[in-house]
Amino acid sequence: MPDDLADELQSISFGSSERSGSSTISTASGSCSSSSGPLSKPHSYTVDPLLATIRRLRSESSANSLSISDLRFIQRLGSGDIGSVYLAELKCSGKEAGVMAAKIMDKKELEGRNKEGRARTEREILEMIDHPFLPRLYGVAESDRWFCLLTEFCPGGDxxxxxxxxxxxxxxxxxxxxxxxxxxxxxxxxxxxxxxxxxxxxxxxxxxxxxxxxxxxxxxxxxxxxxxxxxxxxxxxxxxxxxxxxxxxxxxxxxxxxxxxxxxxxxxxxxxxxxxxxxxxxxGGGSGNAGPxxxxxxxxxxxxxxxxxxxxxxxxxxxxxxxxxxxxxxxxxxxxxxxxxxxxxxxxxxxxxxxxxxxxxxxxxxxxxxxxxxxxxxxxxxxxxxxxxxxxxxxxxxxxxxxxxxxxxxxxxxxxxxxxEKPPYVPPRFPVSASSSKREAEDVSDDSCPGTPVEYY
CATH class of the missing domain: 1.10.510.10 (Transferase(Phosphotransferase) domain 1)
Structure with a gap:
């Protein structure tokens, strides 16, 4: 892991959601075709300042993409089968634009486990969908080693x-x-x-x-x-x-x-x-055509x-x-x-x-x-x-x-x-504590992968 990324990835986890005696399994090797970019989403339901900022950064980049170095990782939220999830923000705008969930995966590990296709398929699916009950994809950030999906953050947990x-x-x-x-x-x-x-x-x-x-x-x-x-x-x-x-x-x-x-x-x-x-x-129709x-x-x-x-x-x-x-x-x-x-x-x-x-x-x-x-x-x-x-x-x-x-x-x-409809539960404001995260930074190393269960995606 690059030194600047290691300094920013934090290892604070909370609220275990481990399912006793059960695990996610897969014996399939994913495959997909390459994607040329996000699809048009004419029915987006809100104006999102974070999405607008990311689009501006991409347009200003020579590669028309985000880099891992553009992100500041605040807290680790959990880890899953093929990646770890962090609360992140953009360095250039910070919390003014908002926070997001960053699902980060090691490219070498994906290739070794033959699951790179699954990560790419997930990206393609997130680019396709646009619905109030499904995640909004903010973009993808990459480095030589890391692949990161950026989606909206849900403070209420799972x-x-x-x-x-x-x-x-x-x-x-x-x-x-x-x-x-x-x-x-x-x-x-x-x-x-x-x-x-x-x-x-x-x-x-x-x-x-x-x-x-x-x-x-x-x-x-x-x-x-x-x-x-x-x-x-x-x-x-x-x-x-x-x-x-x-x-x-x-x-x-x-x-x-x-x-x-x-x-x-x-x-x-x-x-x-x-x-x-x-x-x-x-x-046509009318009262004269009334029928069942x-x-x-x-x-x-x-x-x-x-x-x-x-x-x-x-x-x-x-x-x-x-x-x-x-x-x-x-x-x-x-x-x-x-x-x-x-x-x-x-x-x-x-x-x-x-x-x-x-x-x-x-x-x-x-x-x-x-x-x-x-x-x-x-x-x-x-x-x-x-x-x-x-x-x-x-x-x-x-x-x-x-x-x-x-x-x-x-x-x-x-x-x-x-x-x-009125939800049965509305979560309180999510506390983001960057200072407490920094105290835990030394727990993350280049070769380690967080081992806590998934709590948030």
Whole structure:
């Protein structure tokens, strides 16, 4: 590590968010095409002085890019599978422009672990997306050794840490409804962009300063070929959507040909009857043309996007990933079910004594709900529909977020005005203490990598 960088990288960490007995795993080598630069984002929702300053610095640079030397690192926020995250600011403007999260990765380590493609893919994804519940990419800073992604900073921390601070270490049902609704909207958007997230968990859902969420950490995401458009179709009414788990019936045969415990039966669900509908849109209308109204919605899911990679966090892995049968966007709806379950009960439903037992439980064990706390039948029904082991019968697998949003658990949610909902928790102002960080500077060396769990991204 260069001397000037070593002087500025600090090693203050706080609020452990380590998940006991679980880890993020990947056996896939990422690959992607080179990117020529950030895409145009006409729908940016705020004017950001930090982004404006970074653009000015880039325009003044001969290489049209930021350097690591342009940044001042204030505090270390945590570390993850392929990098460490720091609170940083621009040297030229300091806190007047604002602070940001800097995810810094060693290029040599990335190459050695064959994960450079994942870092580049994450950058490409962040350049594509522009949504209130997803991170804003400020830019990329590089040196000969270091690669750094600069994104917005969330002072509220992650939902895993926040859950541990709740009474009995679990959220109330209204709070779960709020956070789950915003995650659904974020997943809906990235699916329409042709991206499968694959790593939803409370650690990757951050709380912004206004209390709303931000879905983060896209280094395990799967991005489709940009030349292959996401198929879209139109649905007319709720009658064609499976809303509850009572729409399914179970049988005792195993659905996974490569099941690791084939002698233990799991659930299979019959095919849903689907009707193809064709619509013509006519101009004009009025009281004279009054007739039955149709609630039309255009749905786009990356249904043809498939991967054989073994990626994710053990307790959140979908059965089709464990079995190695290949997976698509339906894995995100499985992880949503695990996510809601953990926020409600403080535990995940299939956790075993070790990772191998956890994977066996995911494939073979039936879903069971704890007796405490007492929750509504609608949220149990939603979780049951999301945690269907057959991905083709899973709630959300065919029409995506539309089916999930219409579930009775979310009744009363105004999806168009979700950003106007009052959050269950608004974080206090985040204290930035550069002086205390300097006292810890000697703990960071050129060859060391922070080993604390990820708390913020």
């Amino acid at each position: 939902l895993h840490v926040l859950r541990q601070r709740q009474p009995c270490r679990r959220f109330t049902e209204p709070a779960v409804r709020f956070y789950a609704a915003e995650v659904v909207v974020a997943l809906e958007y990235i699916h329409m962009m042709g991206i499968v997230y694959r790593d939803l968990k409370p650690e990757n859902v951050l709380v912004r300063s206004d209390g709303h969420i931000m879905l983060t950490d896209f280094d395990l995401s799967l991005k489709c070929d940009p030349t292959a458009p996401t198929p879209a179709h139109v649905i007319s009414d709720a009658s064609s959507l499976p809303l509850t788990s009572t729409d399914f019936s179970g049988s005792s045969s195993c659905i996974l040909p490569s099941c690791i415990v084939p002698k233990v039966s799991c659930f299979q669900y019959p095919k849903l009857k689907r009707k193809k509908r064709h619509f013509s849109i006519r101009r 109204s149709l609630d039309l919605e255009v749905v786009a899911e990356p249904v043809d996007l498939r991967s054989m990679s073994f990626v994710g966090t053990h307790e959140y892995l979908a059965p089709e990933i464990v079995s190695g049968e290949g997976h698509g966007s339906a894995v995100d709806w499985w992880t949503l079910g695990i996510f809601i379950f953990e926020l409600l009960y403080g535990v995940t439903p299939f956790k075993g004594n070790d990772n191998e037992m956890t994977l066996a439980n995911i494939v073979a064990r039936a879903l069971e709900f704890p007796k405490e706390p007492v929750v509504s039948a609608s949220v149990k029904d939603l979780i049951t529909g999301l945690l269907v082991k057959d991905p083709t019968r899973r709630l959300g697998s065919t029409v995506g977020a539309t089916a999930v949003k219409r579930h009775p658990f979310f009744s009363g949610i105004n999806w168009a005005l979700l950003r106007c």
